[in-house]
Amino acid sequence: MTRGLTAARVLQDVDVVARAGLDLDEFLEEAVASVARAVPWVSACVATHDPSTHLLTSARKYGALAGTDSHDHEFGLIEYGTVEPTAFSEIAQADVPAAGVHLVTSGEVERSGRMGTFMKPRFGFGDEARMAFRDGSQVWGAIALFRGTADRPFDEGEVEFLASLSNPFARGVRTGMLSRLAETAPPASPSGPAVLIVSADDEILQMSLGAEERLAELSLGDTHCDALSPVSALVGAARRYARGETTIPPRSRVRTRSGMWLVIHAGPLTSFGDRQGEVVVTIEEARPPEIVALVVAAFGLTPRERDVTQLVLQGVDTKEIAASLHLSAYTVQDHLKSVFEKAAVRSRRELIARIYFDQYVPRMGAELTPSGWFA
Known part of the structure; x- marks a missing residue:
């Protein structure tokens, strides 16, 4: 009974903070701590994902893993470059969005390549439970909880409870991601995309001028993983693609600490001789068309609300929207009211600014660089 009451309270607490409009770091810190009351863990790692590609955009660590990032590059290559039943990519598509390695492997956790060759020998973990942050068909991230070899493994009840948290975590992540606008004075950034060449041994061979500054923008703070983690994940995914x-090209849209959106691409290179297996990575500031769908999805709109929003972004007035969607003008207004509430705006103009311009308005009026983009 006590465990049942605790679980119910934790579920309620996570749901409340998911709806509180907290910054992403604040939401995750509170939610992950709450989970520990019902499902104890010694370490936890949270990943946010691009919902279009299910690839890593940021990661945070708690407990014994906090501040330990010397193996983050290796983890990114393993997690996103290989597939096994408890990989984030598999759990994201499973009927139940949670799994325990001990349960899936019938107690033989070493059958998981990730556990047998990485988690257990590197950190001494004896079991891992995972849950994807799923909202409908979209996945916004995932959490991995760990226990030591002397701890009891995660049981079916705990994994089932984690699955019940999938939607609240997805809501908290997608709203937390948009909780702040970009800084009004964006940091100086290099002109054009940054380019990195990664060897077959997963070492950076070359990088363009300005690449170090771009990589520095990926650093999010003390509780976060190594700044190169999203790049490592994309390199691993590029090898799978090769x-x-x-069939999904390795690509992710990443929000930096300042609120700026970046797009990171990775692609396998066609090489000869001893340069086989190299991967090229590009990092550049996102243009509006690259983030509009992501931002709109983060609002959690219904399909009809998305239709209305799309027409608003095209400058269509209420009467024309009603005719186009075969709705009454009153129904369109009701949809717009709901959209405004979810986007935390009060007008069409604010909605357009919220979706398009939070990182571009501060630069408007500035001269364009030779790349065709703001300095």
């Missing part, structure tokens, strides 16, 4: 194991 082997024909996935």
